[in-house]
Amino acid sequence: MTPLIGRASGKARDILVVASLAFVAFLVIILARDIYPNGLHLYTLGALSPDLTIPEGHVVPVRIILEVDSMSIFMAIITATVSLAAAIYSLSFMKEETGQNRFYTLLLLLAAGMFGMELTGDLFNLFVFLEIASIAGAALTAFRTRFADAAEGGLKYIVISSVAALMVLFAIGIFYAQYNLLNIGALAHVMQYTMLDKIALVLLVIAFVMKLAGVPLHMWCPDTYSVAPASITIMLVAASYACLYALFRTCFTLYGISPDMVTVGWIVIISGMLTMFVGVTMAVFQTDIKRLMAYHCISQTGYMLLGVGVGLAVLGNPEALATYGREAMSGGIFHIINNAMYKGLLFLTAGALFYRVGHRDLNRMGGLGHKMKLTSIFFIIGALAISGVPPFNGFASKFMIYESVYQFNPILSVIAMLVSLITLASFTKAFQSAFTGPQLPAYKDVKEAPRSMLVGMGILATVIIFFSIFPGLIVHHIVDPATNALIDQAAYVNGIMGGIP
Amino acid sequence: MIESPSGFWGPVAWIIIAVVASLVGYYIWSRGEKTHKKGVQSEEFLMANPRLTEEKVHVRAHNVYWGFFEGLKKYYDPTVKAHTGIINDYIIWFVALTAITAIILLVVGVR
Numbered sequence: 283m284t285p286l287i288g289r290a291s292g293k294a295r296d297i298l299v300v301a302s303l304a305f306v307a308f309l310v311i312i313l314a315r316d317i318y319p320n321g322l323h324l325y326t327l328g329a330l331s332p333d334l335t336i337p338e339g340h341v342v343p344v345r346i347i348l349e350v351d352s353m354s355i356f357m358a359i360i361t362a363t364v365s366l367a368a369a370i371y372s373l374s375f376m377k378e379e380t381g382q383n384r385f386y387t388l389l390l391l392l393a394a395g396m397f398g399m400e401l402t403g404d405l406f407n408l409f410v411f412l413e414i415a416s417i418a419g420a421a422l423t424a425f426r427t428r429f430a431d432a433a434e435g436g437l438k439y440i441v442i443s444s445v446a447a448l449m450v451l452f453a454i455g456i457f458y459a460q461y462n463l464l465n466i467g468a469l470a471h472v473m474q475y476t477m478l479d480k481i482a483l484v485l486l487v488i489a490f491v492m493k494l495a496g497v498p499l500h501m502w503c504p505d506t507y508s509v510a511p512a513s514i515t516i517m518l519v520a521a522s523y524a525c526l527y528a529l530f531r532t533c534f535t536l537y538g539i540s541p542d543m544v545t546v547g548w549i550v551i552i553s554g555m556l557t558m559f560v561g562v563t564m565a566v567f568q569t570d571i572k573r574l575m576a577y578h579c580i581s582q583t584g585y586m587l588l589g590v591g592v593g594l595a596v597l598g599n600p601e602a603l604a605t606y607g608r609e610a611m612s613g614g615i616f617h618i619i620n621n622a623m624y625k626g627l628l629f630l631t632a633g634a635l636f637y638r639v640g641h642r643d644l645n646r647m648g649g650l651g652h653k654m655k656l657t658s659i660f661f662i663i664g665a666l667a668i669s670g671v672p673p674f675n676g677f678a679s680k681f682m683i684y685e686s687v688y689q690f691n692p693i694l695s696v697i698a699m700l701v702s703l704i705t706l707a708s709f710t711k712a713f714q715s716a717f718t719g720p721q722l723p724a725y726k727d728v729k730e731a732p733r734s735m736l737v738g739m740g741i742l743a744t745v746i747i748f749f750s751i752f753p754g755l756i757v758h759h760i761v762d763p764a765t766n767a768l769i770d771q772a773a774y775v776n777g778i779m780g781g782i783p
Numbered sequence: 784m785i786e787s788p789s790g791f792w793g794p795v796a797w798i799i800i801a802v803v804a805s806l807v808g809y810y811i812w813s814r815g816e817k818t819h820k821k822g823v824q825s826e827e828f829l830m831a832n833p834r835l836t837e838e839k840v841h842v843r844a845h846n847v848y849w850g851f852f853e854g855l856k857k858y859y860d861p862t863v864k865a866h867t868g869i870i871n872d873y874i875i876w877f878v879a880l881t882a883i884t885a886i887i888l889l890v891v892g893v894r
Binding site: 480481 | 787793794797798801838841844845851855859865866867870872874877880881884
């Protein structure tokens with residue numbers, strides 16, 4: 283409908299896109315309000331009744347089933363918020379660009395791909411939505427074809443996405459050949475942990491680690507994020523978290539508790555430590571503001587991997603899981619939503635700078651705070667939050683990670699704190715270079731960012747402040763249920779195999 | 784409030800401190816010299832040297848933390864060099880990591 287309406291009126295198309303995403307966000311909230319108190323929801327496509335997962339005469343699920351639990355809806359909340367902010371921001375940011383009908387169609391397609399990955403209960407369906415999100419993401423990255431590096435960024439994104447998707451498809455083939463099944467819950471129910479299953483696990487873990495830009499498979503990330511339009515960069519960040527979700531779903535739900543999941547847990551932890559350290563040390567070195575932020579994006583993903591990796595490592599140890607494992611996982615999961623908000627805000631401020639000064643080079647910027655006061659304030663909010671400075675929400679999630687991981691291994695916690703310090707140093711550099719100092723003659727005519735861009739940033743800044751003031755509310759009502767859903771493999775499996783939970 | 788295994792976190796105290804500090808700061812600022820007028824004061828005096836232009840006054844990003852990067856040159860040189868920007872290299876890293884992970888998991892085993 284978007285290209286069709288766009289042909290008649292650009293304004294009508296803009297309203298349609300923003301209204302659609304606002305309506306989707308509204309539906310996600312309604313669904314969340316139902317799922318948190320009542321447990322997971324099923325929707326069987328093409329069945330007489332939505333919760334008829336196994337048709338009469340069959341012993342396994344054969345249709346595509348959407349299975350939405352507290353973890354899935356948690357991710358959907360992130361996607362809905364980020365997509366809405368991105369669409370509103372794009373109204374001004376992409377105003378001068380040609381081919382806006384295609385841009386907004388692809389933006390909606392990218393959002394649909396992410397929602398699909400997060401809400402489906404079917405492994406092949408997950409692959410399809412992964413492909414949809416990847417193709418739309420690559421096209422949007424390369425959208426501004428007048429920039430040579432945009433095409434390069436798009437090409438890199440589609441190559442790594444295709445390789446990752448191919449590995450996912452290969453793993454799905456392994457499962458289908460062995461068990462004749464594609465449903466995640468049904469596969470978890472019959473999983474034998476054969477040699478082939480182990481190979482499939484390796485393929486899935488590495489594919490998703492590459493898609494979420496874990497070190498050393500992170501190098502595409504700054505190349506892509508830095509050249510994509512700012513509103514698309516934040517969508518790509520959300521898409522990488524959809525892959526993080528797929529990784530967690532694979533480890534916790536598909537494979538679940540097994541005495542040797544400690545090994546997988548440690549792989550995730552080491553990957554997390556490398557990701558946060560290499561990410562932040564490379565970030566502080568950058569002079570391109572979007573590359574700097576892209577490396578921070580990589581670094582922050584390390585915290586999530588660390589927190590959830592600790593939970594995975596102690597999954598088979600109920601005492602450790604209760605003492606600190608669950609807390610570490612909640613910290614990691616809370617960090618996903620926090621990072622989506624403040625990293626999104628920071629990328630939007632970088633986009634506002636690019637929109638006004640026409641480049642991303644921090645060496646050439648300076649004194650922009652004189653004219654772009656609101657953008658400066660938004661940048662400060664995002665920078666303090668990502669650096670884990672109290673009382674911002676970034677501190678709340680990092681606090682949960684530090685304290686719980688310390689009980690697992692103190693060295694990991696100390697390194698995580700060091701990374702936070704370097705993060706603060708890096709954003710101090712970025713702020714000093716771009717916003718402070720005397721007003722430079724080259725930027726005397728620079729104006730504040732347009733209104734819709736400020737609204738997009740304002741939405742994310744408001745969410746950050748709300749999360750900062752009420753961290754307990756978020757953790758108890760959204761994050762803890764998501765952690766419990768991830769740990770409770772039986773509930774997910776029974777949802778499919780046992781009919782209505 | 785968030786409770787952790789060894790403590791808790793509540794932002795209220797921090798917010799109160801921030802509000803009080805802002806009020807104190809505003810009070811000090813409001814007690815400042817009221818006769819001050821922008822532009823009528825003399826320019827900066829730097830040891831009789833001519834005043835630097837805005838471009839020269841501003842410390843540029845590549846100069847920030849110069850000593851930090853020099854001190855960690857042994858870390859930064861190979862790390863930066865590894866980020867080639869060539870997509871073939873990215874895929875080589877992917878293949879290498881897949882092989883290493885497969886060896887670890889298949890030797891140690893999931894079960």
